[in-house]
Amino acid sequence: MNEKIKGGRHNSVAPSIELINISKAFGAVKANSNISMQIAQGSIHGIIGENGAGKSTLMSILYGFYKADKGDILIDGSKVNITDSKDAINAGIGMVFQHFKLVENFTVLENVILGVEGGQLLAPSISKARKDLRALAKEYELNVDPDATIDSLGVGLRQRVEILKALYRKARILILDEPTGVLTPAEADHLFRILNNLKKEGKTIVFITHKLREVMEITDTVSVMRQGEMTATVKTSETSPSSLAELMVGRKVLLRVEKQTSAPGNTTLEINNLNVIDNQGVQRLEDISLSVRAGEILGIAGVAGNGQSELLEVLGGITEASGSIKINGKEIALRGNEANGQSRRLQGIAHVPEDRQHLGLIMEFEAWENIALGYHNSEDYQQNRFLMSNAKIKTDAIRKMEQFDVRPNNVTLSTKGFSGGNQQKLVLSREIERNPDLLLVGQPTRGVDIGAIEFIHQQLIRLRDAGKAILLVSVELEEIMSLSDRIMVMFDGKIMGEKTPTETNEKELGLLMAGINGDTN
């Protein structure tokens, strides 16, 4: 089944990593079944697959978090037994996790030496690390202030600290799990430069991602995983994004969103001079003014943490603000008792929050209960003046779940039993089917499989074509560019500029996202 890469064998050196028939099951679920692959030394190897395809399990086995039920791991041709992270480090494997494993109130140096201090006292190890870090920074463009504490660093720099940690431990193999998820395009470019530098020095890099574009850009070879199996390993130069997508999902996938040009109507949402100062006195939103018309999607691009969340929260009635917001010409309350989610719903605003597991759903509830959440007072859910009707809600839930293709189609299943994509479909079905005038959507496809992404995008376009206004916030630039009719970029609580998707490109938006205003537009 595997198309073997022969490169490694030709060089007559053993592959850097070789996996032979790795299998791992959790109960009845086969997370990995008979995974075999070889990665040549000094290459960048991509592993792609949907959520739950088994990528993370495989990497956890390599880093000693789980023990494989069967199969062998060979590093540089010799068999190794990895039972914990220490074994992995000793075998020369370094891992950069998606969620960084850094101690936030420690300095960069302290984080780097943790576990490899070399002596009972800290002072000598710190001065040694300081010297080594300087050398590494020079060699690989990995500059970080060694005395800065982690909590003062942005995500891009934190990631560099993780890479430095691995290199300081003399890692020859570097595994990166979804490394670009939180980076700006410029930061991602810098990361790719670092990875290429590492490759030149003979390091082997394993790059796990679900972004096809990145796989095409940076990797030499790529393996595709689906449902715990490795479905193919190919040379990147001999494949294409669409064939990789097909291998990932098992069927043909539309990578571009199919849509007509929009026909916007009257102004639905009008925001003037919106300001938010949080309780620490930090200005989160500064003089935001924008409008969204019926039948159009306004996309808000930006790196996470630049005020997009606060904008959604103010509109959703979660955060208080000053300024003015009008819905269909009518002013809505920004402070006090009237500024809450319930009154916002009555004013025709529906909200699909960024963090669906905390703000959108109660994970312990059954699916039908979450379908009613926030709309539990609505007429059609009541039995009489005093009681609500569970039967009516369930009937409604069955209909909505069918319409949004939520799988499994079981209204009494606990919400945490659904996959990320299906949880998102539950929220979407609840909010969209109420026919709001304005839909707020934050990170609609975060943690969602490719197959479900396609469906969710189609639903948003359908709502737009039904003449509704949509405010879309996403850190995925591709998503913003393919869905939006207009794009605004936010940086540091301000709007940096507005662009038309057909007349801009990722580079231009990337500069705005980094706070650099190129023109006077």
Add this chain to the structure above:
Amino acid sequence: MEFLVLIQVLDSALRLAVPLLFCSLAGLFSERAGIFDIGLEGKILIAAFFAAATASVSGSVWVGLFFGISASMLFSLLHGLASITFRGNQLISGVAINFLAAGLTVLIGQSWFKLGGRTPSLSGNARFSEITLPFADNVSNVPIIGPIYSELLSGHTALAYLAILMVPISWYILFRTRFGLRLRAVGENPAAVDTAGISVIQLRYLAVIICGLLCGLAGAYLATGLAAGFVKDMSAGRGFIALAALIFAKWRPWHILSATLLFGLLEAISNRFQNIEILGIILPTQLMQALPYILTVIILAGFVGKATPPLAGGVPYIKE
């Protein structure tokens, strides 16, 4: 005369601060490693009981110290077992330990000594004797410096001096050694420690054992240094006051010294001055005696600045 009273109050404050200091440092090691310990109180109590009981039976304070520390460490391991190995709720485990200690001490005490839960009064070698610092008697007549040296600094038990010494030692261990770095890391982000190839479980157990050791010293001092025997519930909330001092000090050793001295001073004042007249109003004894506890409530309610506990505190570590 006034000056001598001040020296005496300060001397008493120092004595009363010693168990709080030991106990607060115990909490420091445990909480810096991410194990919240509301069971400090119970550990002091069980240590006080076993220290007094075995000292009374054997006639040696050192035997008492050994068994007091052992009992406290055993309770610590119980807390460790519940919260590290079985990943239980650390608050519940702590509360359980407090109840267990309160009940066990009286039960065993009664069946052992038949004194209604007390132990017999200790004297001679069964108590810690006071150490007179060199030249203390010679300089006592020198004005100002004399009384400070001979009354305030001299004449405490070995444990009291050890307690003060434990402050720089704790600071050095936590902030200047490899063990300290790892211990603080495991309280902030155990995943970082785990992925660095260090055992989270081992580190946390070590922290909990150190906590038991220090609580044992606090309890032994209480029953065989400060008092002369064990009395039912003699810890009298000191474990909680130590916890308040720990939070007040924001989990830093030197600040713990100041915080516990402050609590000691309040207790000393309330012991010394039964009625205080301020602006013609006589403050009742009860109010004076409640002072340390009132301050505890104020601190725990968060009125004294923002105290950020170790990030991973109270959360059992589960590998993802």
